[in-house]
Amino acid sequence: MKRYLFILVLSLMTVISFPINNSFAATEPLSEEVFQWVQATPRSSYYFNKDAMTYEIGADGDADTNILIVPTVRLFDNMQIQDVIMKRQWRNLSTYRFDELSGVAEYLRINIKDKTVEYTECVYLDQGYNSLYVNYERPTQNMNTMSVKDVDYNFYQAILDYEKEHRKELLTKIIDQVKPEDLKAAGITLTKEQKKNMKENKKQRR
Structure with a gap:
């Protein structure tokens, strides 16, 4: 399910003018309204989806504000693309349509407290x-x-820095699924109407 959500986010993104090295293979620039550029190496350019960044929702329907879920993208230059193709050939793996390769999409599950990063997709x-x-x-x-x-x-650190700076904004997006103590810690004060809606939503999830 997460994979299809990720691809949907990529497919529906708005393309706007955004500077990008011409040696990179992607045909359209990534939207700076959706993606945050972090850094470029000689072979890759790193982005994370700041619009889709969120916290993991547990089985109880509540957000775990210590677990950050982040879709990311790395775009490759032509030499990196050829390197990927050659390594797959050496391992006898399929290279079908890899002449169209532009990069990779990766789903990160970051434990903010422990500072561990799991690649789930x-x-x-x-x-x-x-x-x-x-x-x-x-x-x-x-x-x-x-x-x-x-x-x-x-x-990873750039992602954590962004989360820290925009924590209140991220929590507000999923406010109905955030525990009162986490909202309070973030300095978010609920109105009476919001409190009422949260109680009703919790009852429906049970």
Whole structure:
């Protein structure tokens, strides 16, 4: 379900003018209203979806404000694309439509307190940001044991910094699913009407 939601978010994004290196293969720039650019290496450019960033919803219907769910995108330059294709060929894996490869979409589950990053969904993207329907796996990362100079560490930290700065905004988006104590800690005061709606919504979820 998450995979289809992620691809839907990518497919429906608004494309606006956004500077991007011409050596990258994607045919359309990513929307800066939806995606936050973080950094570029010689081979990849890193973005996270600030519009779809949210907190994990538990079985009880309440948000766990310590678990951050973040869709991300890495766009590749042509040399990185060729490297991906060659490595798949060496491993006798399919390279069907990989001539259309532009990058990858990855779903991160970040434990804010423990600073661990789990990759729950990873999929290759074509030049129109559609899934190539080829999934892969990446191991869980522990920021506590990573070098602060590590490219991935810097990416994760940028996401955490954004969450910290926009926590109130993120919680307000899902206010009906946030526990009162978490709202209070974030400095969010509910109106009587909002409190009433939250109680009614909780009853319906039970």
